Each structure stands twice: as C-alpha cells, then as structure tokens.
Amino acid sequence: MGVEQSIATAPDIDVLIVGAGISGIGMAAHMKMLCPDRSFTIVERRAQIGGTWDLFRYPGVRSDSDMHTLGFIFEPWKHEKSIADGPAILEYLNRIADERDIRRHIRFDSKVLSADFDSTAGYWVVTLQGEDGQRSRLTARWLYLGSGYYDYDKPYEAEFKGRENFKGEIVHPQFWPENLDYAGKQVVVIGSGATAVTIVPSMPEAAHVTMLQRTPTWYAIRPAKDGIANFLRKVLPEELAYRITRFKNVTMQNLVFKKARSQPQKVKDYLTNKLKEALGDKYDARTFTPPYDPWDQRLCLVPDGDLFEAIKAGRASIVTDHIDRFDATGIELKSGKHLDADVIITATGLKMVMAGNIAISVDGVPVDFADRYYYKGAMFSNVPNLAAVFGYLNASWTLRADINARYICDVLNKMKADGTQIAVPRLAPNHQLDEDDIYDFSSGYINRARHLLPKSASDMRWRLNQDYVRDNKWMRDDPIDDGVLEFGKARVAVQQEGQLEHAQ
Template sequence: MSEAATLPKTAPGAATQHFDVIIVGAGISGVGGAYHLTTQRPGTRFVVLEALESFGGTWLTHTYPGIRSDSDLYTFGYRFKPWVGPPIATAAEILDYMGEVIAENDLAPHICYRRRITAARWSSRDKLWTLDVAGPDGVETYTTNFLWMCQGYYRHSVGYTPDWPGMADYKGRILHPQTWPDDLDLRGKRVVVIGSGATAATLVPNIAADCAHVTLLQRSPTYFVPGRNANDLADTLRQLEVDETWIHEIVRRKALFDQHDFTRRCLEDTEAATAELLEGVKAFLPADQVEKHFTPGYRPWRQRIAFVPDGDLFQGIAAGKASVVTDEIERFTETGILLKSGQKLDADVIITATGFDLAVLGDIAFEIDGAPLDFAKTVTYRGMMFTGLPNLVWVFGYFRASWTLRADMIGDFVCRLLAHMERKGARQVEVALRPEDQDMTLGGWIDPEDFNPGYLLRGLHLLPQAGDKPEWRHTQDYWTEKDIFPRIDLDDPAFRYA
C-alpha cells in the first residue's frame, strides 16, 4: 500500500475549499474515478474525500480470515491496469494493486482521508454543492460544481445481523465478519457460521484448521462455482511472452464473453445450467449431500454466484473439518442455537455472515434548494443519475458482473458529460422525464423476480424508482451497456442544462 498524502487541513472556521469535482470515497470506484479525471480531464481541480484512514473501501474494512474477491480480477481489475496475479485475489493483493494505480498516476495528492461528509446542499442559484465534512480537526466546508458518488452501497461500520429470539441469553460471543475483532482466538473453539453466501464460504475453510469444529448453518442453499484459481489462457499467453497489456485485454474479453453466455443459459436453459453448477460441487461431495445442502430452490443468478477457489469449502466438509446444516433458527440458547427441526448446535462463538446493511448515498443528509431529498421519489437514469438531483452521478455496479466494469464506463461518461457542459457553457445538468415518458410505468430499483439478495430487498424502499424503458433503469446488462454508454446522446431531451 502506498502512502497517500492528505490535503492541507482546514481548521474550523477557515475558508471554504472549492473544487471542480469532488469524488466521494477512495474505494475501487473512487480511485478509478480519480484516474479517469486525471487522464481524460487534465487540469480539473478535484479531490477525493474518504471517511477512512486509507484507500480500499471493502478491501480495507473487511479483515476476516481469508477475505478475497468473489469475482475474477481480470474483470474486477481496472481496464487500464493489467492484472497479473491469480483470478481470485486476497484483499491484500487488491490493495497492493490499487496502491500501484495511485502511485503510478500520482493520485495521492488528490486523496483526503478521515473526511466524512455529513451533509450536502445544492443551490440552484449558485449552481454549487456545499458539503459539511467531519475532519480530524472539526467541521470543514467544501464546495464543488459536480459531485461524483463512489461511496458504495452498504455501511462499512456495521453489518446486518437479524434479531433472533434469545440472543441475549447466549453466553458465548456473537460477531459479524464485517467488524472482525483483532483479539479473537478460535483455537479449540466450537464455531457456528450463519450464512450461505461468499463471506460464509470464505470464512469456513479459513478458520476450520484452528477450530475444534466449524458448522456452516444456512437457511437455504446457494450456488457456487468451484474451480482452479488459475486462468489457463493467461498462463498460455504468458508462456508465449505476450505483453501483459494484451493478456489483460484478451483474457478480460474472454471472461466477459463466457460470463454473458452463462447468464444467458441460466435464463434460457435453466435446467442445463443448474446441472452444470451442481456437477461442479459433486466433484467434491457425495450426491446426497449436494442434493440436501447445495441445491437451491431458485434458478441460477437470482442471487450472486461466488467462485470457490480449488473447492476449498467443499474439501473442508469432505475432510470432516467442517459440517453444513440446512435449517432455520428457532432461537438462541445459553449454549448455542436451537433449530426449528429440534436439533441443537452448541457453540462457543457464533459468526453472523448474514449480509450488508444498505446505505443510500453514503447516509449523507442531502438537500436540494433547502428541501430534504427523498431519494426514493426520484427516477433513475441508467442507474447513475436521478431526476431532481443536479450535477451528481452515482456509481452502482453490476450484480452479475464485476463492479469495476461499470465504474470504468461511468468514469468515461462523467468525463464526457463535463466536457459537454464546458462546450455548452452550462453550469448545471440534471435528468428529467421527457414528454413521451410521462405515462411510463414506474417500479422498484430492481425486479425481485430477476435478482433478489436480502440486503437489496430490505432496503428497496430507500432506492430510486425505475421505469419500464431501458434508459430509466439500471438494466444490469453489461453486454448491452458496454456499447450503449459510449453512444449516450448528451443532447437528448432527458438531459436538462442550465
């Protein structure tokens, strides 16, 4: 990790700092945004405000054993920076990669750490955002022409844990992986990990060797893709001494094509795609175990599918170091968990790998011309701009593809939009429904029949509305958007300039 310089501190009562663009968050999206501004809009005065003490976002805050990506780095990595490691990478490897991007492009002077935005106010008269920022020396004030929200979609400070009956009676320790304690010693302990997603699948094999026993407790099964943590095409191209830039582009395109094709088959030939996924797990576990614990009741890709490198989760279960129970929780007891089937699970430590807590626009209090923003009443333009919300773009990535793919595309869009505004002499841009959109059917941010992770369903009422036309929704279709985004007509009547 590189050392990133902070901007000069602003003492309470000092003059307001002004920037052409403020990027919120120094995670994967924010660092990418800083790169795009530097290379595509040289001379832009911008700052990245980050609430934490360093860059990385998820990869900085998540410190539980084995923390790793759940999608391949050839597509999760930036398009402009070749990835040269294994497809599934550890948090440390991802942080090193991001640190190289910061160092190679001299981004450090633009990143200001320990700055948490508490309020953002838009003035149509001044055509400016004014931000209240909690800094190390008190409240600071920033103004900007354009706000680029790269803060992600969940609260880093706390994870989601359901309120189960009897939790107060339990005498052991309950913790969430998102706030993993430094003092936790699992040696010789009986551990129950509640959850069935990528976090649970990562934790179990990485703590099994230390625990007396670890049990994965899931309410229902999920899909996984086990396989070698290697890319044969990349290895072959390296053997041929092909330039890493070419390797990155070729492997990236192949991976994206394969992912798109598999997603299509999940929708069009669900039975065959399901069988293919289950066969991967049967390579490690008996068919009856796969049927009971790893055969979901929904079609593939209605929830995210995590890659399990080398099948380590299933190897641990097969070796007896871990076990899996599929059941529902009746209540917690003094010594563990009572399940609805009547089975009891005794545990010294219970880990709730039960998901995220959705945070909308970074939990910042937004005002538009003195009125509090009700984000849920806005309508989204392609999942990145919102009606009634001027000079602001939000990065929200893909569910079925790597987040960074969309972050890169939105980076291009923002730079093109800023250049377009400059040519027009416009100081304000917002999106608005066109006359032909006035009778458009509006619905939720995402169709739950298409994709329905718990964190999204719990917070759907907080998110903007979407229309039934592709430009007024987050389509989640990278394969189509990669061609549409560069051709967005910035003079379409959906864009209103002032």
Template sequence: MSQQHYDVLIIGAGLSGIGTACHLSRDCPDKHFAILERRNRIGGTWDLFRYPGIRSDSDMFSFGFNFRPWNGFKVLADGESIRQYISDTAAEYGVSERIQFGIDLQQANWDSQRQCWELRGEQDGRPVRYSCDVLISCTGYYDYHQGYLPEFPGIDQFGGQTIHPQQWPEDLDYSGKRIVVIGSGATAVTLVPALAEKAAHVTMLQRSPTYVLSVPAQDKISAVLKKFLPEGLVYRMARKRNIKLHRWIFKAARRWPGFVRRMMLRGVRKALGNGADMRHFSPDYQPWDQRLCAVPDGDLFDAIRAGTASVETDEIETFTEDGIRLKSGKELPADIVVTATGLKVQVLGGMTLKVDNQAVEINRRLTYKGVLMEGVPNMGWVFGYTNAAWTLKADLSADYLCRLLNHMRREQQAVFMPVDREGCKEHESVMAALKSGYVQRADHLLPRQGTRYPWRLMNDYERDRKILLESPIDDGILNFYPRPKKRMPIAQEAASEAEGVTD
C-alpha cells in the same frame, strides 16, 4: 470555518472512487478535484473487511480497472492484495495526494442560485465545509458502520463469543474452537474453509441454500500464454474472455434456468463425492435470482469432505449457553458464532441530499443511464453491476462522466440535469432483479426503475458500453443550462456568510 471549492468532488476512496479519480486525471486534466473519504485509509470495502479468507467474488481480470489490468494469475484475489492494487493505482495516476481522510459528510445541498453543491460534515469532531460544481458519489450501497443482524432468540444467554464479519477482531484466536457460521452467502462460503484450517470444527448454518460454483484458483491458460505473448496482450485477452464467459453464463441462466441449474448441481455433487447430501446445495430459486457464490478450487467442498466443516440447513429455535438449538431439535455446540447475515444497505453513505434546501427522496427518483439522478443537478452516481464484476459498470460510469464534463466545457454549459417528462417511473428498485434478502430489505431506500431506457437499468455490459461511450451526450432528455453572466466568486460568497448559519 473555511470553505474549500473544487470543480469536482468525489465521495469515497474505494474501488469506485479511485477509479473515477483516475479517469478524471486522465481524461479531464483541467478539472480541480478532490476525494473525500470517511475512513483513514484507502480501499473502501477492501480496507473495511478483515475476516479470514476475505477475497473477491468476481474474477480479477474483469474486476480490475479497464485502464490498469490486474497483473496476476490468481482468479479470486485476497482482500489485502485488492487493497494494495487500489492503492498502487491511485499512486500511479497521481490521485493519492488528492484524498482527504476522516471526512464524515452529513449533508450536500445544491444551491441553484450559485450553481454549486455545498457540503457539510465533520473531521475529528470539527465542522468542515466544501463546495463544488459537480458531485460524484462513489459510496457503494451498504452501511460501513454495521452489518445486518437479525434478532436471534436467546442470544443473551450464549456463553461464547459472537462476531459479525464486518467487525472482525484482529487478535481473535480461534484455534481449536468450535465455530458456527450463520449464513450462506459469499462471506459465509469464504469464511468456512478459511476458519476450518485451524478450528476444531466449523458448521455453516443456513436457512436456505445458495448456488455455489467452484472456479480455478489460478488462470493456467494465461500463465502459459504469457510465455509466448506480451504480458499486456495476455491480460487484455483474459479480461475480454472472462467478461464474455460471465455474460454467457448469466444469459444462459435466464434463458435455460433448468439446464444451468442441473449443470451447477452436477458440479457440486462431483466435488462432494459419493453420498453427498445435496439438499444443502439445492436452492429453491433459479440461478442468478441471487448472486452466485464462487469458491476457488472447491475449497469449501474440500473442507466438508475432510470433515473439518459441515453444513446444516435449518432454522434457529434459540441460542443456548453452549451453542444453538435448531427447530429440528438438533444442538450445535459452539465456542464462537459468526453472524454472516448480510449487509445493511445505505445510500450515499448516509448523507442527506438536498436541492435548494429541499430533501431529495431518493427512493422516489429514477436513475439516468444508471449514472445520473433524475431531477438532481450536476450529480454523478457510480454504481457497479450486481450481476457481474462491480468495476465493469463503475469504469463505464466514470468514462461517461468524463465525456459529459468535456462536452459541457466545449459547449460552455454549467449545469446538467436529467428530466423525466414522460412519467416513466415504476415501483421496483434499481436492484429488483436480485431476490437477495439484503436487496428486499432495502427496497424502500433505493432509486426506482423506469419503464424504458435511459431510466431502466439494462445490466448488460456490451450494450451499456456502446451507449455510455459512443452515443451522443445531448439526447434531449439530459438538460443543459449555461452559467449566469454574473456570478459571485465562491470565495467571496463564503466570506459573506456568517459562520454557523444553518439552513
């Protein structure tokens, strides 16, 4: 079994992985790197999800890469367009040929003596091994194999079809069908109007409401400006505008939650028209305690007004042969039930992380500047924002990692490792600011927050940008270590080991 060695290995060929690879290609051209992807296509999330209407829930000007702006005027782009954007970006920056597909990694172990990571996994059922000086995880935070599915009473007696959006059948014909979509998050509000175009009727069944915000489907301002200004300038202006607008909305929601709530509910009431039943759209929490759901040109509200879709706020008593009986006693007939019940969180794509063959308990570690892992050498963690477009933080993280690698090259250092010497760890996780169900269920899996920066996430693009792109790399918290004077070449190390040796 051969072992391939790289300066840098990136895990994941989705939005974060391709973005990080492009940053490396631009800013660290001396680095020999590769991308290891479990699936057989580029795109990550945007290749996995194929359900009707799949689209971004962030505007594309801020969701696109900072080095390659989104070049259209659709505010919330469809999934295939986003996947194509990722693929085109990879091709433009020459990273497509660096991707190795079908690599299912099971373990990564840092060997302090050799000062490198050793990775083990499988490809087409055959064992594979890699080693690298620096490991960068771009795996996102949920399980690609399966989503979250609660235990529904009586589901075995249901005579129709049940589908989780994460495993959407490509050949599903739902024309003229009665459909119940269980859920109230971004997936549900996307599915309902898309399914309603062909289904007999679609009911969104939610246990509790979510804030739903209508946004323009097209950026008409930028479309007009493009007639008078250079295209690149127009896209940069739109990106800057939208980043500031989203930050203002988030800050306003935190400072004046009652006012922002009233404004959001007023927009829903106007979109639904007279006689709207607002209890289906009036959450019992404040804006941004959970992510907001954006719908283009109010398509969800249009479907409800047209009578092709409806909303029920209740709990399930049991599935029946013909549908779902609610605790209120109401029956919802259904031919198809879509369980848009959320994500199952998974860290590092399910890979076991070790340092010198000792398992790293990630839920007991802090993150440094939201990019590195406390006490874990030469590892980057690219994790986007949860209160803004994911890519904004992913881009900053990749930029920072390139700065760090170039600093190490100049200073002739081989290893970096952040160390918490002051005992800053708290009990809450890095996603504790969100009260969403999937975050609460995953609290025991995620890294911890610290009492102060750099161990505490700010979730503030302006501040993060200044710190990650401008502040000194060597801050006294991030430790550096030189390479030993004598180091056996990786190829020789690998050759000296007998095949099949285990830890």
C-alpha cells in the same frame, strides 16, 4: 464588479469524489486521463484507501468476481491468482493511487455529512466532519458518489432470541476483532452467502466449523488461477493479454447469466453435477439444492472448491435448519437439534443505504432517491451535477464503475466546451415511463432495501441496466446531448453575463 463576483462564486474544486475505494480511485484515474485540467478531491472517511477491501478483515476475505473484470479497464491485473484475496486487491489500489499521483488528492478521516446543491451558484455545498468531530465546508461543481451501497457503521443483524444468554463470542464479519482466538474451538457461521462461504474453509485452526443455513445456495466452482490469462501474459504484451482475458471473462459471465435466465434447468444440472464431482459421497441433495433458480440470487464463487475440500476433510460441515434460540453453549434449532459453539459468526448480510447515508438536498429540499429514476445508470432524474456508482448485480462491480467514470468525464468535457455549469437529467412530472424491476433478485439485502432504491424504467435512458456488453456499447454510442440531459448556466453566471453585456 462582475469579475469579483465570478471569483467569489467559483467552487473550491470541480469534482468532489466520495470514497477512496474501487469506485473513487477509478473516477480519479479517469479524470487524470480524460479531463486532466479539472480539479478533484477524494474524501475518505477511513484512514486509508480501499473501502470494502480495507474494512473487511475476516479470514480469507477475497473477491467474489475474477480480477480481470473486478480490476479496472485501464490497469492490468498482474497477479497469478485471478480470484484475489483482500491484501492483493489493496496492493493493486494503492499502486494505482501512487503511480497515477492520486494519493495527494485524498483527504482521509473526512466523513461527508450533507451536500446541498445551490442552483444560484451552480455548485454543491458539502459539510464534512473530521476525526476530531470538527466540521468544515467545501464547495464542488460536481458530486461523484463512490461510497458503495451498504452502511459502514451498521451491518444487518438478524434478531436471535436468547442472544444475551450465549457465553461465547458473537462476531459479525463486518467488524472482525483483530485478535479473535478460535483455535481449537467449535465455530458456527450463520449464513450461506459469499461471506460465509469464504470464512468457513479459511479457519483451519478451529476444531470444527459449521455453516448453518436456512436455505441452500447455488455454488460455482472455478480455479483461483486463470490458466489462459497466465499463459497469455507470458506470450503477449501485458495490456493486450489483459484485454483479451477481460473480454473472455465478460463474455462468459454474460453467457452464463443469460443461460440461467433462459434455460434454468440446464444450468441447475450443470452446477449440481460439478458439486457431485467435488463432494463425492459427501454430496447431499437437501443441503445443496436451493429452492430458487441460479442467478435469482448471486452465484457463490468457490475457488478451487476450497469449501468442499474442507467438508471432505472433516474440518467443516453444513447444517440446513432454522434457529429457535441461542443458549449458553450454542444454538437450539427448530428441529430439536443443538449446535455446540464457542464462537458464533453472524454472516447474515449487509445493510444497504443510498448515497452513503449522506443527507442530499437541492436548494434545501431533501432528495428521496426512491422517488427518482436512474439516468443511464449514472445519474438521477432532476438531480443536477450528481453521479453515483451502483455496480452490477450479475457481474463485477468495476465494470459499471468504469462505464460511469468515463461517461461523467465526457459530460464534464462537454460542459467545459459549452461554458455551462449545470447538467440535469430532466424528467417531466407527467412522464409516461414504464417502470421495470431490475432488482429481480431474491437476495435478502436487496429485498430489505427496496423502499430506498431508485426506480428503473424499460427505456434504456432511465434504468440501471444489467447487461454490461450492451451498456458499454450503448453508453459510447448514445450522444451526450440526447435531449434528456439538460445543460445550463448557474443563475449567477447568467446575471454576470447580463451585467457584462449591459456594461458594454
């Protein structure tokens, strides 16, 4: 009878990975390498892999990090361009999925609605919904959330008075129409973040593109091609060249971020001088001097200065003002000026969510992530067998995804060796943790979502730390069995062991 119960309570799979984007494909590849004897399934709500890079179809869509750090630690980036466009990133992910035999593990058109951890059985009970609306159930020992941090269904839409009066087209970049005709038209792009900075120089067919910003942004100009990386690839084995380039770029990212924190004026002066060089007599201090320090918000990457080339050529311009209202022919500004527009693009940002909007619960009790602390940037206090990826705010997303995937594989291997089914970062109710705001960024999308985000403490174990160089070493050196991550057996497994002992 004990054997029958054991079979009955075994989950369908060891690890359920949510999302077939960078985080999900990365976790699957790590499992193939580090714990190949464990089963996994990726569930992806869309019809193909890629996540963000499949969803976003706006003109010029590209990475805002170099691909030697946005690429995986285990898979060299082979393209000549380091700042890659969306199709090149999709090709990279698809190649990994095929070469590493990951694609057959993916269930497409499957949306995760809810996941409840059953402590008695020691696994997650997950409810899925297919494209046809049909629901199904899947059980998994672990849940790994690679679903990103924003709402795929609803972007952030700022409220604009008179929106209904505008006679042209209004488009949000998250849902770019397939056949949007903007040739010869006046286009206004509202926003000054990475999306707007990408779109503005990428619409040469338009009569003119105006970027309308409330406040200026700090820009970092760099070549789209990494000359050192391309040289190293010619003279060294591919993997060694990639490793050296990755180290170089990680080190530079880290140095620039820390310099911006410790000597903001020096970084301001450097960035301003580069802008003046790029723009010449088109430079205007009011348009290009933000009211905040560099890296209080993410620096906007401008590969090959393409935005500034478009401005110098007269194809694009930047207006700093506030919107009063939309009217039939464009936008009335609070200064009294009017921007004529045939097409308005609201690049006003993303709407953040936690856990991909999945209803997460433990033994039927809903989990409010805002009440939990991060554990090692990968798990959450008192939530068993759950991991998630929230990439770096000051560096490439994939750097964190690589760390977390490797760490969870190490945890899985320890659990197998010990014969345990449950791992939970245990935090007592009367803890004395010193809460620390790691989200010390003024970016709108973060400020709008602070009430949703998990907490961080000054203690390295209980934070989403923002220093990849330190994190990478610390996560390798700190023991898995650290006295905080508590390992145990499911109640059913304990009962079965008792029955076996009694029978003997």
